[in-house]
Amino acid sequence: xxxxxxxxxxxxxxxxxxxxxxxxxxxxxxxxxxxxxxxxxxxxxxxxxxxxxxxxxxxxxxxxxxxxxxxxxxxxxxxxxxxxxxxxxxxxxxxxxxxxxxxxxxxx
Amino acid sequence: xxxxxxxxxxxxxxxxxxxxxxxxxxxxxxxxxxxxxxxxxxxxxxxxxxxxxxxxxxxxxxxxxxxxxxxxxxxxxxxxxxxxxxxxxxxxxxxxxxxxxxxxxxxxxxxxxxxxxxxxxxxxxxxxxxxxxx
Numbered sequence: 001x002x003x004x005x006x007x008x009x010x011x012x013x014x015x016x017x018x019x020x021x022x023x024x025x026x027x028x029x030x031x032x033x034x035x036x037x038x039x040x041x042x043x044x045x046x047x048x049x050x051x052x053x054x055x056x057x058x059x060x061x062x063x064x065x066x067x068x069x070x071x072x073x074x075x076x077x078x079x080x081x082x083x084x085x086x087x088x089x090x091x092x093x094x095x096x097x098x099x100x101x102x103x104x105x106x107x108x
Numbered sequence: 109x110x111x112x113x114x115x116x117x118x119x120x121x122x123x124x125x126x127x128x129x130x131x132x133x134x135x136x137x138x139x140x141x142x143x144x145x146x147x148x149x150x151x152x153x154x155x156x157x158x159x160x161x162x163x164x165x166x167x168x169x170x171x172x173x174x175x176x177x178x179x180x181x182x183x184x185x186x187x188x189x190x191x192x193x194x195x196x197x198x199x200x201x202x203x204x205x206x207x208x209x210x211x212x213x214x215x216x217x218x219x220x221x222x223x224x225x226x227x228x229x230x231x232x233x234x235x236x237x238x239x240x241x242x
Binding site for chain 2: 001002003005006007009010015016017018020034035060061063064065067068070071073074076077
């Protein structure tokens with residue numbers, strides 16, 4: 001099951017109070033690595049909360065993604081270099097450099 | 109008339125020979141460029157092979173439980189805070205066996221802070237082994 005389908009089901013079942021949606025974004029040029037997609041290298045999670053997410057909520061969503069090393073490694077080899085989390089309202093969000101959270105191509 | 113024709117033929121031959129000399133130089137430069145391009149492509153192929161093998165390795169790491177990731181985004185933090193407070197080793201101070209278990213659980217709580225599934229497993233373990241209610 002993909003991220004968006006899992007997020008939709010979690011929202012419908014009441015597990016998640018807001019619906020999350022993952023999409024591709026331009027990414028941050030300064031975060032480029034050897035696998036980076038040349039054009040769209042951002043993995044953006046948008047929360048349909050109807051209001052501005054608190055900074056703690058935003059960081060919490062990002063931290064869960066970053067704590068899953070398998071997911072981060074997969075995102076990196078798929079060409080993503082930036083993780084972005086923001087809500088559907090407001091213009092604030094958080095951004096992380098994915099390469100900081102893996103140990104890829106090292107030690108063999 | 110005949111001499112003129114011979115002279116003209118000699119001139120054109122000389123010109124042709126000069127022309128072919130300059131063409132050779134260009135040919136040598138082109139060959140050198142070709143060798144450089146081939147070397148670059150070959151080295152790029154090696155890098156691509158390395159990338160491909162890393163990609164294959166990462167893909168073989170197994171499935172990702174997105175349901176757990178979504179649930180953890182909203183539920184892991186609260187459960188972690190409650191567990192870390194209730195499983196603090198100091199709460200079981202005189203009982204050395206329980207302190208050791210609490211130490212182990214607290215260590216694992218730090219490791220799986222953002223994983224709701226693991227936190228629920230640790231919660232069950234804490235309820236069973238430490239006799240606490242959560």
